[in-house]
Amino acid sequence: MFRWSDRGSPDAAPDDRALAARNAATQAFLALDDEQRATATAVDAADELGTARRLGDAWRQVAVLGDHATEAYLNATTDTPAGPATRTADERATTEIERAREAIRRFRSSHARVLDEAAHLVTGLPRSIHEARVALVDARAAVAGTAGVRSRRAEERLAEAELSAARLDSPGLRERRDAVARTLELAREAHTLAADAPRTAAQVRTALSSVTTRRAAAQTRTDRIPPALSSLRREFSEKCSRDLDDAERRAQASLVAADTAVTAARAQADAGDWDDAADQIAAARAELARAEERADAVTDRLAELRDVRADPARHAADARFVVRDAQRLVVDRGVVAEFGPVLDAQSVRLQNAVERLDGVHPDYWFHLTELRGVRERVQQVVERVRAAAGR
Numbered sequence: 001m002f003r004w005s006d007r008g009s010p011d012a013a014p015d016d017r018a019l020a021a022r023n024a025a026t027q028a029f030l031a032l033d034d035e036q037r038a039t040a041t042a043v044d045a046a047d048e049l050g051t052a053r054r055l056g057d058a059w060r061q062v063a064v065l066g067d068h069a070t071e072a073y074l075n076a077t078t079d080t081p082a083g084p085a086t087r088t089a090d091e092r093a094t095t096e097i098e099r100a101r102e103a104i105r106r107f108r109s110s111h112a113r114v115l116d117e118a119a120h121l122v123t124g125l126p127r128s129i130h131e132a133r134v135a136l137v138d139a140r141a142a143v144a145g146t147a148g149v150r151s152r153r154a155e156e157r158l159a160e161a162e163l164s165a166a167r168l169d170s171p172g173l174r175e176r177r178d179a180v181a182r183t184l185e186l187a188r189e190a191h192t193l194a195a196d197a198p199r200t201a202a203q204v205r206t207a208l209s210s211v212t213t214r215r216a217a218a219q220t221r222t223d224r225i226p227p228a229l230s231s232l233r234r235e236f237s238e239k240c241s242r243d244l245d246d247a248e249r250r251a252q253a254s255l256v257a258a259d260t261a262v263t264a265a266r267a268q269a270d271a272g273d274w275d276d277a278a279d280q281i282a283a284a285r286a287e288l289a290r291a292e293e294r295a296d297a298v299t300d301r302l303a304e305l306r307d308v309r310a311d312p313a314r315h316a317a318d319a320r321f322v323v324r325d326a327q328r329l330v331v332d333r334g335v336v337a338e339f340g341p342v343l344d345a346q347s348v349r350l351q352n353a354v355e356r357l358d359g360v361h362p363d364y365w366f367h368l369t370e371l372r373g374v375r376e377r378v379q380q381v382v383e384r385v386r387a388a389a390g391r
Contacts, residue, residue: 022082154193161186254291
């Protein structure tokens with residue numbers, strides 16, 4: 001005859017099921033707690049960074065489910081040993097917990113990009129802050145190691161990096177993130193400038209010699225302005241050189257400005273301030289370029305006008321060929337209606353320029369600039385025709 005004593009206590013099987021229910025509820029609760037805490041941290045970070053609108057409102061609705069599930073678990077398990085009477089409450093709590101976890105998973109899936117970026121920032125920020133501090137230490141060492149070759153810019157960037165680094169311990173996530181980026185940028189720039197300081201110094205020393213040579217050459221070209229301008233006025237009508245009347249004055253002013261910049265560069269180089277010296281060298285070169293340009297404007301004008309005066313028909317023929325070549329292109333591409341009138345207008349413009357040479361004092365400069373204008377306008381038409389064909 002079957003007896004209970006042969007199988008053990010009649011309460012053993014229900015106790016095992018109760019313990020299993022309690023264990024399942026506990027494991028589900030721990031997982032819920034981890035998931036809810038991690039998601040809440042990411043949501044707070046995303047809200048602070050402003051990477052998503054109204055994300056916090058959506059999360060609060062989901063978090064309520066987690067809070068209720070947690071409450072159900074605590075009510076079922078606190079001060080209540082697992083037993084047959086608690087199994088139903090434990091199973092009910094597990095069901096509620098799983099429902100909350102599923103809601104959290106759906107929420108994370110719907111906002112995966114924003115939440116992942118925020119979570120990545122939060123977890124990676126300590127490492128980034130450490131990297132910024134290390135970069136700052138390296139920059140300090142690099143700036144301090146430029147003995148005898150001072151880099152003002154490196155010192156300025158280092159000072160800015162120090163100010164930015166003071167915000168690395170700010171309470172706000174956004175402030176710390178921005179401070180990391182700014183500190184890294186400034187510290188690395190300071191390090192690079194400090195490392196480049198010896199090379200900058202060598203370049204300045206070389207440039208001071210070369211700019212002196214260029215200054216002499218620019219003076220020689222400027223000295224050609226008065227005789228060239230005199231020939232222009234003597235050989236051609238007043239209109240041909242009116243815009244060049246103050247070319248010598250402006251060129252000389254540029255030479256004076258270049259001299260001032262070179263003097264400043266030498267003083268700064270003597271003081272070891274190589275960055276400012278390099279800036280002054282650049283300013284001197286720019287002024288010399290302007291002086292050369294103003295001198296060349298006069299001598300080139302004289303050469304061009306003499307050339308067109310010697311054979312105006314050749315210049316006109318060259319421009320006329322450009323117009324006719326473009327007209328053939330327009331006909332071949334079947335776009336006469338669109339571009340034909342423009343080219344016809346250039347033909348008229350060219351003919352007017354030729355006719356204006358008749359007279360006692362022809363304006364060869366007007367003639368030359370008109371021919372150039374015709375070529376440029378025709379070239380624009382050709383480019384538009386070819387671009388349209390390529391589409």
